[in-house]
Every structure is written in C-alpha cells, then in structure tokens.
Amino acid sequence: MQAARGAFAPANRQAELLSRLSERIGGNAILAGDDVGDGYRGDATDERGERPAIVFRPSTTAEVAAILEECNRLGQPVVVQGGRTGLAGGARPGAGEVSLSLERMVSLSVVDEDAATVIAEAGVTLHAVQQAAADCGLFFGVDIGARGTSTIGGNVATNAGGIRVLRYGMYRSQILGLEVVLADGTVLTSLKGLPKDNSGFDLNQLFVGSEGVLGVVTRACLRLHPEPRSQANAFAGCRP
Ligand SMILES: Cc1cc2nc3c(=O)[nH]c(=O)nc-3n(C[C@H](O)[C@H](O)[C@H](O)COP(=O)(O)OP(=O)(O)OC[C@H]3O[C@@H](n4cnc5c(N)ncnc54)[C@H](O)[C@@H]3O)c2cc1C
Structure with a gap:
C-alpha cells in the first residue's frame, strides 16, 4: 500500500513512526531491528524480499487504523502480510517498506447456524x-x-x-x-x-x-x- 509522500528521510521517518505509534498501540504489536525474523522477508516462493525495518502486528482494528493513519501522515510505504503463502510476491517487502502483519488478529465468532x-x-x-x-x-x-x-x-x-x-x-x-x-x-x-x-x-x-x-x-x-x-x-x- 503506497502512502502519500511525507517530509521525512526514510530512516528519520521510521524513527518518528515508532515514536508516534509506541504511544498508540500495545508494545507486543511492534517488532523492530534484530527482532524482525527472516520469515517476514518472503512468501511461499524461494525469492526473498528486503527485511522490513519494522513489523507491526496489531491485535485490533483500531490498532490497524492507527498504524495506517500514521504511515499515511509520514508517507511511509506498507506491505500487508497474512500467512505469507502467496506465490505471486504480493506479501514480499520491497525496499523501505514496513510490514503490517495480521497474524495476531485471530478471533473467530461463534457460527450462526441459522444464518449459516x-x-x-x-x-x-x-x-x-x-x-x-x-x-x-x-x-x-x-x-x-x-x-x-x-x-x-x-x-x-x-x-x-x-x-x-x-x-x-x-x-x-x-x-x-x-x-x-x-x-x-x-x-x-x-x-x-x-x-x-x-x-x-x-x-x-x-x-x-x-x-x-x-x-x-x-x-x-x-x-x-x-x-x-x-x-x-x-x-x-x-x-x-
Ligand atoms: C501449497 C499451496 C497451495 C496453494 N493453492 C492455492 C489454490 O488452490 N488457489 C489459490 O487461489 N491460491 C493457492 N495458493 C496461494 C496462497 O495460499 C493464496 O494466495 C492465499 O489466499 C494467500 O493467503 P495468505 O494469508 O498466505 O496471504 P499472503 O501470502 O500473506 O498475502 C497475499 C496477498 O494478500 C495481501 N494481504 C494479505 N493479508 C491481507 C489483508 N488482511 N488485507 C489486505 N491484503 C492482504 C498481501 O499484501 C499479498 O498481496 C497456494 C499456496 C500454497 C503454498
């Protein structure tokens, strides 16, 4: 997802992003630097992308909204990641992108059997x-x-x-x-x-x-x- 361009150079932008979002979302929702595992670089193909400097792992819709709002304000490009089983490179991070992984949003409602x-x-x-x-x-x-x-x-x-x-x-x-x-x-x-x-x-x-x-x-x-x-x-x- 390409956000609007912002006024910050990439490294400063990501530092600013971390500072703004650490006040808005839970600590477990952010991986940065060496904490970002190799798995976030790719999908089910052999090709690896860049290692994202930051992986956001929100656990609520409100956290997703806060992350995208701040990324958009700062002009920070985002790659969205689910199970990373895709075979077309869509979840593979490009240069300068941060990852937004939905891996912690795992609630399933009770099945409505009448409505199916x-x-x-x-x-x-x-x-x-x-x-x-x-x-x-x-x-x-x-x-x-x-x-x-x-x-x-x-x-x-x-x-x-x-x-x-x-x-x-x-x-x-x-x-x-x-x-x-x-x-x-x-x-x-x-x-x-x-x-x-x-x-x-x-x-x-x-x-x-x-x-x-x-x-x-x-x-x-x-x-x-x-x-x-x-x-x-x-x-x-x-x-x-
Ligand atoms: C063994 C195997 C068999 C497969 N068989 C099939 C098949 O029969 N048919 C088929 O269609 N596909 C198949 N696939 C491909 C793949 O599993 C599907 O494309 C799957 O739907 C991707 O889901 P994912 O959660 O892994 O998404 P990811 O690989 O993480 O992402 C795929 C794309 O969706 C975007 N994305 C992920 N989550 C979100 C979100 N919450 N909101 C917005 N965008 C998001 C990503 O940015 C990326 O562009 C297969 C893959 C494997 C490894």
Missing part, C-alpha cells in the same frame, strides 16, 4: 474456519493446499480459488460482508451478513482480489453451506 455464517478476523487460518463450520455440521466452500497457514485476510485479498471452485465459486462468492481499513485509517464496516442488500454500491467486492492495494481487510463475514451428504472421487483422463 461466521465472522473471522483477518489472521484466522482457512483451516480454522473449515473446522468451525464442520463442528456445526456446515461446510466452507473454499479449500486450498495452504489451508493450515493462509489467512482469511490473504484469501480475500487474493480471491483464492482452490479445489471446490466449480461447485461453490471463488472466494468472492463466500463473502457476505467485510471490515476494511483504508490507507488514511478510515474504517469501513459492512458485516451485516444479509444476502439481500441493495443499499447502493457493493464496496465489499471491490476489495476482493485487491491484494492489499486498496485497503487492509480486518474482518470478514463468511457464507457457510450445508455439509455434502456424500462425496466421490474420480480420475478423468484426456487424450493428448
């Missing part, structure tokens, strides 16, 4: 959603190999597909509402979970597949499905 919905924070893994649905006799419509590590925020941001896509559709088809923080810290919340909603533009869908460029997904209201009564596997061969 669940609300997940961005850092919840795909597998945790699948399991919560299964525990209530319901089913989540997306499955990918990276289910144990990839996060709901990353899945939304990449519009993940996977092995159930022909039956249940892409990730975008599973989304009934989102909470998103824009680059200036504005929070957009639309977590009503109503399938019938014709109140103007559907802004949620704009953020699906936007790879962190338009805003940071902090929560998603996800559609669940009845569990299939039976499943069968088949191999199909094609003539070359």
